[in-house]
Amino acid sequence: MAGDIASLSDLDQEKYDADEQVKIICLGDSAVGKSKLMERFLMDSYRPQQLSTYALTLYKYTTTIDDKTVLVDFWDTAGQERFQSMHPSYYHKAHACIMVFDVQRKITYKNLSNWYMELREYRPEIPCIVVANKIDADMKVTQRNFNFAKKQGLPLYFVSAADGTNVVKLFRDAIKLAMSYKQNSSDFMDEVMRELENFELERKDDTTDKDNVSKIPGFYLRDPSS
């Protein structure tokens, strides 16, 4: 079922610009239950595509929001999280993020701040939900405050992929957030990236004068000397 065909169309991320397409990414440490959550939400209907070349699994999902058909691509990490960081293309054009930790393992909670920092580096504005998974193992955790979510002003969901608690709600809310983000925001980073792409093209056309770039006042993406 899970093909290993890393066809170009799957990674053609231009499609996420279309109105009815959203991309939602999952983040979090190894073995916090990201794939189990996906599978619980999609039940039998899922056909994950393993793109092992990219250490990533795609789950496609179709739903209807306000009488409109919406195609959702969920991106799951497939072991890439073990490099402590994801490839930039993982974040590219994402509309929402589901960030998971395991309530039985403190380190996965502590590592949220690293994941969150990396997320914000690439996607400063997209909605993000913090997920406390495996509450079936210890229901007492639902009585506690987890400051990370509060401090960052993020919603926190208590879920269990095993017994299903709040899993469907989590994904449906994530899709709604992704849609509303897409409809309402003009993401600053997207604008910058677009400008940069155009800029690159112009520069390529103008190969005669290499100094051109630095002559544009106030335009530094990253100063190599610093």
Add this chain to the structure above:
Amino acid sequence: MTYTAKKCGVRFTPPAIVLIYEDAVTQKARKRIMPVRSFSKFSDCSKAAERLKNNVRHSAYLQDVSMRQMERLHVILRDRLLGRTLEQSLASLRLDPNEDLNKLGDEELSRKKARMDQLFEQNRKKKDDPDFVYDVQVDFPQDERLETCSWDEEESDGGF
């Protein structure tokens, strides 16, 4: 004749699974040593475990011992052939809540995941269960929480 398994373990040389059991008739504790044959560091532990569990001479004694446990015992035997110490292999089979699993290789990680799957399967509501509900919603009111998570306590240096 029925046998109640009490304890099981391994013998390294030559490799064997050791079982302490009680004979229901005599009510006496007995030890049974079951050699693990044609087993190498390349062997598939789950297949080897299955083979022993279904062995005509041993299966009656191994009724109470789960496949999972049989497999773990074989993993310990194989680790030995790979030059790992008993401590190392036991640690790889145990869950340490403070261990960073991001740092493990494929096989070590899958051992930990297998261990976690035990609890997952135990608590799992399956689609075919009579009380299965697809969309389970439980509200955990945020403001009623009195207890601050101890995981946040040592964050005085502003980690988050």
